[in-house]
Amino acid sequence: MKNSISRRQFLGAAAAAAALPSVGASAPAAAIPSPTMWPQDRSAAVSLTFDDAMQTQLDNAGPILKKHGLNGTFFVITGPSSTWLKRPDDWRRLAAEGNEIGSHTVHHPCMLKAIKPHSQDYTPEMMLKEMRDSSESIIERLGTRRGLTFAYPCGDMTFGSEADLARNQARYLDYVAQYYFAARGYNSWAPVVAEDINPLTVPVLGWTAGKDFPSLLDLLEPARQGHNWGVFPFHGAGGQWLSVTSQTLDELAGFLARHTEIWAATFGDVVRYIQETLTLQVEPSESTERRRQFALSWPLDAKIYDLPLTLNWKLPSQWGSCTATADGKPLDCSVQANGGEKAALVDIPAQTKTVRFVKK
Ligand SMILES: [Zn+2]
Numbered sequence: 001m002k003n004s005i006s007r008r009q010f011l012g013a014a015a016a017a018a019a020l021p022s023v024g025a026s027a028p029a030a031a032i033p034s035p036t037m038w039p040q041d042r043s044a045a046v047s048l049t050f051d052d053a054m055q056t057q058l059d060n061a062g063p064i065l066k067k068h069g070l071n072g073t074f075f076v077i078t079g080p081s082s083t084w085l086k087r088p089d090d091w092r093r094l095a096a097e098g099n100e101i102g103s104h105t106v107h108h109p110c111m112l113k114a115i116k117p118h119s120q121d122y123t124p125e126m127m128l129k130e131m132r133d134s135s136e137s138i139i140e141r142l143g144t145r146r147g148l149t150f151a152y153p154c155g156d157m158t159f160g161s162e163a164d165l166a167r168n169q170a171r172y173l174d175y176v177a178q179y180y181f182a183a184r185g186y187n188s189w190a191p192v193v194a195e196d197i198n199p200l201t202v203p204v205l206g207w208t209a210g211k212d213f214p215s216l217l218d219l220l221e222p223a224r225q226g227h228n229w230g231v232f233p234f235h236g237a238g239g240q241w242l243s244v245t246s247q248t249l250d251e252l253a254g255f256l257a258r259h260t261e262i263w264a265a266t267f268g269d270v271v272r273y274i275q276e277t278l279t280l281q282v283e284p285s286e287s288t289e290r291r292r293q294f295a296l297s298w299p300l301d302a303k304i305y306d307l308p309l310t311l312n313w314k315l316p317s318q319w320g321s322c323t324a325t326a327d328g329k330p331l332d333c334s335v336q337a338n339g340g341e342k343a344a345l346v347d348i349p350a351q352t353k354t355v356r357f358v359k360k
Contacts, residue, residue, distance in 0.1 A: 031314035032284060033294055033346075033355060035277035037194060037227060038263045039310050041345055045229040045263040045270050046220060046256060048072040049184060049204075051104055051151055053082035054236055058090045060246045061237035066097055068253040073267040075104035075151035075184070078137040088141060095142050100266035102149040103134040103180065110154035119159035124168065127159050128175045135179040147181045147304035149268045151233075155186025157201065173200055181304050182271040184231060191223035191230050194274045202271070204233040209242035213251035216244075224262065229270055272307045275300060276350065280309065290359040292316070298351055306350045313357060315342040321360040326352040333357075 038045050048065070050057045053076035065072050074094065078084045084091060095101050109119035109130065119127070135148050158169040176183050177200060188203040205219040216232065223230030232252075236243025256264040263270075279299050286293035298305070315322060315335065324333040324346045331346045348355060 032282050033311040033313035034282070035280055036310045036312050036345070037277070039273060039308070040263075040347070041310060041312065042263040043261045044224045044227050045265065045273075046223065047229070047231045047265060047267045047270055048234065048253075049151065049231060049267055050074045050234045050237070051186075052108070052235055052241075053077050053084045053091075053104070054240050055083055055087075056236045056239045056243065057234075058083060058087060058094065060239070061234070061249060062090075062094050062097070062099070064237070064246065064250050064253050065099065067250075068257040070253050070256060070264050071098040071100065071266050073100040073102055073149065075102045075149075076134075076138070077104050077106065077108050077153075078134040079106040079108075081107070084137070092141065095144075098266075100149065100268050101138055101142060101144070102151060102267065103131070103138060104151050105130040105153055106134045106137070108153040109156075109159060111156045111159075112154055115154065119153075119156055120161060122159040124160075124171050124175075127168075127172060128178075131175045131179045145303060146306060147268070147301075148179065149271070150176050150180040150183040152176075152183065152185055155188075157185065176200055182268060184233070184267060186233055191226055191228035192274075193226070193228050195278065197271070197274050197278075199271050199275065202231060202267075205230045207242075208232055208234050208244055211244060211248070213248050213255070216248065216252050217255070229274070231267065269307055272305050273309070276305050276307060276309055282311075285354070286356075291356065293354060293356045295354060296348075296352055302351055308347045308349050310345055310347050311355065313344045313346070315344060315357075316359075319359045322357045323360055324358070325356050327354055331355075 050061055050072055057074060076082060076084045091101065107117050107130065109117050109122050111119050138144060138148060158165045158172055160168045182199040182202060184202045184204065186204060189206045190203045192202055208216060220230045234244060235241055237249050238246030256262060281297045283295045285295040321335045322333060322344055324331040324344060326348045333344050333346050335342050335344050344357065
């Protein structure tokens, strides 16, 4: 597995290579700004996700996240077996507090014998309807316009009879992609290396049921060490199935609130940030002694991919500091010295067309 640092080095090298033909022989070679792996150059990312639209998530998990200023992602079953229909105002409130509401289908079809309905009995039309109806229910209730994410019930990525499993795996992915921009699995365990992401089959860190806080930290550790993204899959919080205790969730949330070097964000926002960093194009557009300007292009759907990006730019050697603007609007620009080199960090809004740095 590639270490995530390699992407940063790769982007830096690619940016430097791209700069050479544009600035020409007479101008000093300039570095090109590149996105930091995580916002504000944080060292890793984590998402807390909760499946099945359970009562204890509304009663316990939501308030715990709020207490620590965190947001989670709740993959809800929109059918009559869950709280989605019984407690609509509570789900609205959770979303209004900044939490992400994603889909976990309408009826939770699953290959496990113990769980009904059985996805072995599903036709392609039935599975497509699960995707469509649950997304419509969420959009109708919440007015979401930023795109939705999905979690596979039981982590199963296919359905139907034995003979159809291979063909239906491709169908399932296709159906998910029609209604969702990213999806989380359950049965493959690994930190997510940003540059290797497959947004429709994002793995989790491992199962969490019955684990205490130190065990959850152990699960997270490889993601922290590798500067990668760790996704926790939770069910009940302080009761109901596959649960962790409220105290455990409170300790984990408290840890993340204190450790601001880890970016704690919703599942969808981390996918947004990764996809934006992987596709952003930056070209030098103007270069003078006191001013450097770059043209940016954002190839992804602006309605979904709306997160600000942090850019890192290595200052020319004769510059002491700088100011920066994005499309003419001033940016907070923090210049940090690292050995003999200085680098500016700026947060730019999504869809920024022009970034300009001026010597100070
Ligand atoms: Zn589930």
